[in-house]
Amino acid sequence: MKLYNSILTLTISLIIWSCSSISVFSPEAYKQAVNLKVESLELMSFATEPYSDFSEDIVYLQTELKKAYEFSRGRPDNEISTKQWEILIDEEGNLLGGFLKRWETEGTLSEMFVNEMQMLVSDAFDTIIGLESGKIDPSEFK
Template identity: 50%
Template sequence: MQALYSEQAYQQAVTLKVESLNLMDKATESYDNHQEEVEALRIELQKAYEYAKGRPQNTESTQQWGIMIDPEGSLLGGFLRIWEEKGEVSSTLIEQSKGNIEEGFDIIMELESGKREQ
């Protein structure tokens, strides 16, 4: 059995996808200039993870959020860590990373929207 569809969870994923991809475009600039934006985004991502985790029978979505925000991983959490450590990121790395991160958010949204059909 799987968690029921949540409009809030779906909207949260859509919003965070857009905000994340827009912020990533700024990573060619100094991290210090965007530190507050990054920290605010990290908090919103953590909220999404905790919301997913708190829903019964929502293991798969929770795992996907965990992968997305993992600072040691290759998705958004890892990208933000690299930006913070290096100070700025090349436009090439941004474009390469955006494709994977966009796909990760799409998976989260598909998992949630798939719950409607049950």
């Protein structure tokens, strides 16, 4: 009887999980995430140099990141991806937003810190990209 209850609970959980709504695949969102990953990691590589030398590039990147967040937020049933964007760009957090804020505050960052942060930011972008690529393409519904 315990085994039956365990299997029943697992089955019900899987059914509920599989029925949760998730946005459909968006080639635009996928491309946006890939492009921003490349641009972000490239800009981060210059953080060993003075922030002031790259302030315009940083403002541009931050604007593009906010656009990606707003695009994600505006898509129906896209809360998980939107939350990942929030975490990535949060200036008080420990990913890209926090990195850029720290660069601004400190002026320059150590190469070791930059390299470590690039790995973390790359992984965060990979999560967003993976979430998007795992969604069903609307053309598959036909």
